Amino acid sequence: MSGERRPPHPAARSYDGDGITVSYDVRRCLHAAECVRGLPQVFEVGRRPWIMPRNASADEVAETVRRCPSGALVCHRTDGMPDEVPDVPAHVSLHEDGVLHVRGDLEVRTPDGARRETRVMLCGCGKTGNTPFCDHSGPCADHV
Numbered sequence: 001m002s003g004e005r006r007p008p009h010p011a012a013r014s015y016d017g018d019g020i021t022v023s024y025d026v027r028r029c030l031h032a033a034e035c036v037r038g039l040p041q042v043f044e045v046g047r048r049p050w051i052m053p054r055n056a057s058a059d060e061v062a063e064t065v066r067r068c069p070s071g072a073l074v075c076h077r078t079d080g081m082p083d084e085v086p087d088v089p090a091h092v093s094l095h096e097d098g099v100l101h102v103r104g105d106l107e108v109r110t111p112d113g114a115r116r117e118t119r120v121m122l123c124g125c126g127k128t129g130n131t132p133f134c135d136h137s138g139p140c141a142d143h144v
Helices: 034-038 058-066 139-143
Strands: 013-017 018-022 073-077 091-094 098-109 113-122
Touching: 018 058, 018 113, 058 073
Parallel strands: none
Antiparallel strands: 013 018, 018 073, 091 098, 098 113
8 A cells, every 4th residue: 555646535624835735534533533633733623624634744744634533534645655655554443432443554444335444443333324334323422
């Protein structure tokens, strides 16, 4: 996947910076706030636009995006550097709220077809409205 131009998520909005484009899919965000804590000058929820990748280096933005556990944030490097390199080996962890956190070189089958992903949070209860991604609409919402 490294260096491969991946289209943004179908529902994503894109934000251009110097050497990097960040895409955000609100349907996948579970508000872990890794972005806001990690790089507040780029990710500020109360501002419009709330993502301003020009406020930090492409390397800093890419590292912060990589910490997003849901995959709601994805970046594409436009400066010739590789895009996110998936974790090898892939790993899965089941959190106490029933959400499956998965990282690696993934093919995720959705109702819209298969997608290549590096980070996802999958629904473990089957109650999601965004199959197969968790949206905290089932019993896992009680743990948030």
